[in-house]
Amino acid sequence: MTVILRPHQVEALQAMTQFDKGQVIVPTGGGKTFVMIRHAIQRFNANSVAKTMVVVAPRILLAQQLCDDFLGQIDNVDVIHVHSGKGQHINTTKINEINDWYHNSIKNQIIFTTYHSLHKLMDSEIEVDTIYFDEAHNSTTKSFYPATDHFSRNASKCYFFTATPKHNYRGKVGMNWTATYGNIICNIPAPDLIDNGSIIPPTIVPFHVDDTIKRTKRNEHNADAHAVIESLKNVESKSTDYDIERKVLVAVGSSRILGNMLGQTDMLSKCKELGYDVLHVTSKFGAYVNDKKVSRQEFMTTLSEWGNDDTKKFIVFHYSILSEGINISGLTHCILLRNLNFIEMTQTIGRVIRLHKDDKVALANKTIKSGQLDFYKKFTGYVTVPNTRKEIVRRLEKVVHTVFVEGQPIF
Numbered sequence: 001m002t003v004i005l006r007p008h009q010v011e012a013l014q015a016m017t018q019f020d021k022g023q024v025i026v027p028t029g030g031g032k033t034f035v036m037i038r039h040a041i042q043r044f045n046a047n048s049v050a051k052t053m054v055v056v057a058p059r060i061l062l063a064q065q066l067c068d069d070f071l072g073q074i075d076n077v078d079v080i081h082v083h084s085g086k087g088q089h090i091n092t093t094k095i096n097e098i099n100d101w102y103h104n105s106i107k108n109q110i111i112f113t114t115y116h117s118l119h120k121l122m123d124s125e126i127e128v129d130t131i132y133f134d135e136a137h138n139s140t141t142k143s144f145y146p147a148t149d150h151f152s153r154n155a156s157k158c159y160f161f162t163a164t165p166k167h168n169y170r171g172k173v174g175m176n177w178t179a180t181y182g183n184i185i186c187n188i189p190a191p192d193l194i195d196n197g198s199i200i201p202p203t204i205v206p207f208h209v210d211d212t213i214k215r216t217k218r219n220e221h222n223a224d225a226h227a228v229i230e231s232l233k234n235v236e237s238k239s240t241d242y243d244i245e246r247k248v249l250v251a252v253g254s255s256r257i258l259g260n261m262l263g264q265t266d267m268l269s270k271c272k273e274l275g276y277d278v279l280h281v282t283s284k285f286g287a288y289v290n291d292k293k294v295s296r297q298e299f300m301t302t303l304s305e306w307g308n309d310d311t312k313k314f315i316v317f318h319y320s321i322l323s324e325g326i327n328i329s330g331l332t333h334c335i336l337l338r339n340l341n342f343i344e345m346t347q348t349i350g351r352v353i354r355l356h357k358d359d360k361v362a363l364a365n366k367t368i369k370s371g372q373l374d375f376y377k378k379f380t381g382y383v384t385v386p387n388t389r390k391e392i393v394r395r396l397e398k399v400v401h402t403v404f405v406e407g408q409p410i411f
Contacts, residue, residue, distance in 0.1 A: 003034050003073065004364075006198060008188045013038055015186040016159055021152065022185030023136070023160045023175060025409050028350025029199040030188055032161045033069050036132045041074060043130050043157070044108045051129035052102070052109040054151070056118055058138040060085035061296060063112045065327065066134065070110060078105040082113040082120055087297075093117055098124040115139060118147040128155040136160035136181075137343055140173040145180075152180045163350060164343040167411040176411075189407030197363045197370030199353045201404055205384040206393055207234040215388065220253065221260035224337050225267035227386040231335050232274050232315070235384070243377060245313035247306070247330050248276070249351050253338040255284040255319050262317075271315055279303060280317035304329055308357060323347050329357065333382040339392045342410045345399050352381030 005013065012024050012035045026032040040053050055070065057063040060083050067079065067089065080101050081091040090101060098120065102109070113121060115138050121128075131151045133139055139148040139160070152158045160181055168174030175181045193199045209230045215223035228250060235246055252258040258280065261267055268291075271278050279299065281287040287299035294302070306312040307329030322328060323344055331352045340348060355363075356378035362368045373379040383400075385392045402408050 009035050012186045019185045021158045021182035025187040027190040028163045029354045030193050037070055037073050050108050054111045054128050054131040056133045058135045067112045077108045077110050079110050083117045093120050095124045102126045115144040122147040122150045130157040131155045133160045136162040137164050137166035140166050145173045149180045164346050164410050190404045191407045195371040200380055202349050202353050202383050203380045205382050206387045207231055209386040209388050221257050225261045225265040229270045231384055244310040246332050248315040248333040249331050250317045250335045255282040275313050277314040281321050282319050336385050336392050346410045
């Protein structure tokens with residue numbers, strides 16, 4: 001299925017056609033993956049010479065999701081995954097196996113990898129035509145930078161996609177290092193995406209939590225579990241005019257705190273009393289759906305199916321795995337229980353400002369007009385914070401004003 005690009009996506013694609021290297025700044029939900037795919041198609045079709053493309057993601061789950069997106073529009077290519085995950089395609093981190101695959105293929109090639117494994121491709125010394133760095137702010141991590149810089153200098157074309165370009169000074173790696181990252185070749189402000197019907201605006205909803213449970217180091221799990229239940233009660237008590245059930249993402253303080261919230265409090269039973277199915281995923285404990293341990297793939301499949309079902313009501317807990325890149329359908333609310341940095345907070349807000357599937361169809365069919373939010377089935381994404389966490393509220397207000405009012409990226 002060919003996706004019709006929106007004007008801002010066409011603008012990004014034109015910039016990539018003009019420049020061999022650079023940064024493409026697109027807010028979360030702006031459809032940057034489709035820009036990558038369309039550019040890859042153009043490169044593959046440029047001449048009859050087989051080419052090798054690389055797509056880099058921060059996490060294995062996202063690398064697998066990107067693979068599904070690319071192969072939904074590109075066929076007749078050889079695919080390999082270079083990371084420690086497992087899937088339906090060839091998967092390896094062994095340099096000799098990467099080289100064997102590379103030299104034995106006569107088709108166009110796409111390699112899906114992660115920042116953790118990108119150095120394996122560097123060490124294999126394969127020739128890369130085009131490389132796409134997704135969530136590119138991750139590439140500034142000290143251990144990821146050498147491979148990033150290598151491909152920036154050696155690939156024919158190199159593009160860095162992010163909603164949150166990370167700048168650093170005093171000798172630390174940052175995307176302001178233009179020798180590696182190039183210049184910003186396209187910068188799409190978030191208000192433009194709201195106006196053209198690509199995303200919806202966030203709404204901050206602080207909620208009152210009584211101080212019967214003081215949050216200290218020893219009982220933070222009790223306080224946070226109490227905050228979750230109070231938040232859900234607050235969500236249930238307020239009419240959102242949504243014709244869809246609540247689908248809530250919770251960002252917790254750590255995997256340890258989440259484990260204690262689940263195992264040492266009555267939070268799970270209270271969530272279920274309020275009618276919520278419960279999912280949770282961390283790198284430490286794995287993935288669970290209603291107390292049943294499942295594979296990451298089954299977890300994501302369930303999350304996608306429930307997200308697309310307007311009658312399904314659920315809450316999903318995580319520490320960081322779902323913060324960026326992963327497209328979770330249908331989320332209506334996010335509860336922040338930790339004070340994320342500016343980049344993480346912007347990315348987390350991005351989980352709840354994606355369009356409802358019916359609104360996408362209505363906008364495409366022109367039965368509703370872009371930006372006329374009163375006519376949207378889902379007209380805002382709610383970001384809720386306990387009033388006891390004033391430091392989170394202050395940072396959240398700054399992020400929302402900077403990104404969604406002023407239209408400036410968070411550096």
